[in-house]
Amino acid sequence: MTPNAPNGYDVIIVGAGPAGLCAAMYAGRGMLKALTIERGAPGGELLNTDLIEDYIGFESIKGWELAQKMTEHAKKFGAEIVTDSVERIRKAEDGWFDVATTRGKTYRAPAVILTAGGTPVKLGVPGEKEYAGKGVSYCAVCDGAFFKGEVLAVVGGGDAAVEEADYLTRYATKVYIVHRRDQLRASKIIQERAFANPKIEMVWNKRVLEIKGTERGTDHLVLEDTATGGRATLAVGGVFIFVGFRPNSGLVEGHAQHDAAGYFITDERMMTSIPGLFAAGDVRSQLTRQITTAVGDATTAAIAVEKYLAAVREREKAGVAS
Numbered sequence: 001m002t003p004n005a006p007n008g009y010d011v012i013i014v015g016a017g018p019a020g021l022c023a024a025m026y027a028g029r030g031m032l033k034a035l036t037i038e039r040g041a042p043g044g045e046l047l048n049t050d051l052i053e054d055y056i057g058f059e060s061i062k063g064w065e066l067a068q069k070m071t072e073h074a075k076k077f078g079a080e081i082v083t084d085s086v087e088r089i090r091k092a093e094d095g096w097f098d099v100a101t102t103r104g105k106t107y108r109a110p111a112v113i114l115t116a117g118g119t120p121v122k123l124g125v126p127g128e129k130e131y132a133g134k135g136v137s138y139c140a141v142c143d144g145a146f147f148k149g150e151v152l153a154v155v156g157g158g159d160a161a162v163e164e165a166d167y168l169t170r171y172a173t174k175v176y177i178v179h180r181r182d183q184l185r186a187s188k189i190i191q192e193r194a195f196a197n198p199k200i201e202m203v204w205n206k207r208v209l210e211i212k213g214t215e216r217g218t219d220h221l222v223l224e225d226t227a228t229g230g231r232a233t234l235a236v237g238g239v240f241i242f243v244g245f246r247p248n249s250g251l252v253e254g255h256a257q258h259d260a261a262g263y264f265i266t267d268e269r270m271m272t273s274i275p276g277l278f279a280a281g282d283v284r285s286q287l288t289r290q291i292t293t294a295v296g297d298a299t300t301a302a303i304a305v306e307k308y309l310a311a312v313r314e315r316e317k318a319g320v321a322s
């Protein structure tokens with residue numbers, strides 16, 4: 001398939017994390033004229049991750065190193081990456097997408113793959129930034145194995161917090177769930193599993209005021225009682241924060257179907273309810289969010305874009321002929 005976009009691109013990829021870079025690599029191999037727009041350095045959350053030990057084929061690799069390898073690989077197949085921030089994605093009347101950026105540019109393409117990821121909500125307390133990657137984590141599946149034999153705290157009270165606390169007990173000797181209320185928001189079945197787990201202890205009505213540590217990492221939390229205002233400390237070797245995750249899904253003008261938390265719902269091709277708009281990686285509604293799932297989604301999306309564009313062009317040809 002030759003590029004068929006005299007006034008623009010075949011596809012615009014928004015975000016150059018693992019999903020965006022993988023989509024760019026596949027688009028290049030598929031001979032699509034693709035533009036990837038990234039607001040920062042390519043790599044996405046890999047750049048906030050110290051060590052990765054669960055990306056198959058790499059027993060242990062630094063986040064920045066994997067980001068570099070993915071970027072080089074995408075560029076080898078012709079990825080064009082511009083540094084800019086996408087402000088709005090809108091499907092115009094001619095069926096093409098207008099992708100507007102903060103630098104005042106509007107790029108056009110008949111298909112868009114949105115791979116803008118999301119951001120874990122931070123507690124915003126002293127020590128959180130300082131010990132990120134040194135005891136403070138936002139991903140149990142990613143980092144749990146680094147905490148074998150430790151006492152851990154999980155902060156939060158929703159499904160993610162309670163499920164991840166349960167998951168962490170396979171490595172930790174004990175997991176405290178620190179919650180600012182006297183009951184959890186998590187669904188009943190998840191709560192029951194946690195209450196039945198002898199390694200989990202609830203710390204009710206407590207707000208984290210500060211995360212303290214040494215040069216070796218986190219060693220205790222300073223807590224405040226939300227009822228009495230009293231202060232206490234809790235000795236922990238690590239703290240996992242699950243107080244929300246915000247998908248970067250607000251860029252799309254017009255209604256693309258999403259779930260209650262704002263993640264895009266797609267079909268098996270990764271296409272959203274807006275024809276030609278695809279979503280891949282952390283921005284998509286799915287069971288888990290990992291590098292492997294992000295690149296898997298992106299592979300499907302890029303190949304689906306090829307098929308989508310071929311079908312659109314077939315229909316256009318038939319329309320002209322008839």
Ligand SMILES: Cc1cc2nc3c(=O)[nH]c(=O)nc-3n(C[C@H](O)[C@H](O)[C@H](O)COP(=O)(O)OP(=O)(O)OC[C@H]3O[C@@H](n4cnc5c(N)ncnc54)[C@H](O)[C@@H]3O)c2cc1C
Nearest residue numbers: 015017018019039044045086116117142281282289290291
């Ligand atoms: C601290 C941490 C550690 C992790 N560790 C692991 C691990 O060990 N193993 C594992 O498998 N997974 C891990 N994960 C999860 C993994 O990093 C993500 O699942 C993966 O990065 C998702 O890829 P993505 O491309 O969908 O999104 P992201 O990596 O979030 O990339 C999205 C990209 O889009 C860009 N972007 C966003 N909005 C715009 C915009 N408006 N305009 C232009 N660009 C935009 C962002 O700058 C970013 O580069 C970890 C996550 C975190 C937070």
